């Protein structure tokens with residue numbers, strides 16, 4: 001399958017953003033193409049500025065980009081004054097979800113079935129089928145009922161050191177799922193994934209391409225419990241915990257999966273390939289298109305990775321639009 005921009009994709013994009021103003025009589029593919037590309041160019045420029053501002057604002061470690069010549073506000077004002085279509089508003093303020101999460105408490109966990117040896121159901125033995133994710137827990141049919149079944153899990157030693165079980169958060173019918181390797185200290189304390197500084201940066205990155213973590217996006221980790229001192233997941237922990245993520249993916253049925261960081265990608269794809277080798281390619285996770293980009297925490301420490309990350313994020317958004325247009329279900 002090849003991925004490209006077609007008039008049909010551009011038409012959907014324009015309609016979704018209330019920019020498709022042609023009557024049936026005026027409609028022709030060339031005009032759609034022209035207007036669509038103009039809109040994309042404006043979006044790209046605007047998002048680039050937001051992105052640069054977000055990175056610059058989030059950490060004193062992140063240098064302001066030298067190519068920045070105007071602010072997003074100035075760009076918006078100048079575009080409103082000419083005859084070109086207005087750029088849609090993008091919320092630049094900190095996500096209200098972040099503030100809400102500060103007062104949110106983890107969802108209470110019900111008592112597990114007394115017959116369960118490790119206070120969570122055992123995964124069904126599955127035979128890997130190329131192009132498919134087999135369901136390791138077919139008895140559960142919703143994200144909430146599955147969470148309730150596994151939130152007391154004691155299958156690996158991380159259950160003894162965790163503060164909170166971190167299931168995941170977002171839209172349970174999302175087209176896009178972002179996956180990290182394991183919860184960090186902030187996530188362990190709050191019970192939600194990506195809630196520290198890295199999580200705030202992730203929210204800004206998503207906003208730069210007009211996405212929000214609760215709207216068509218779901219965020220989860222391979223491990224549901226925090227490994228002490230942020231060490232990498234161990235094989236026995238992955239063996240017990242990955243079936244939970246697979247079940248989540250079975251229920252969500254995303255069109256695109258993005259690994260946040262090398263470790264998560266290497267675990268999921270069973271590879272030792274470097275991040276450099278995996279980035280920029282459309283990989284495959286049991287039949288679902290799979291991209292790899294930098295972990296937001298690594299981005300905070302390494303400002304030189306901001307430009308390649310921006311390229312990854314643009315590719316992610318373009319591919320998502322393409323996948324949704326070819327399979328709107």
Ligand code: SF4
Pocket residue numbers: 153154155156157158159223224225237240241
């Ligand atoms: S990391 Fe996963 S397998 Fe280990 S205790 Fe937590 S939920 Fe269970």
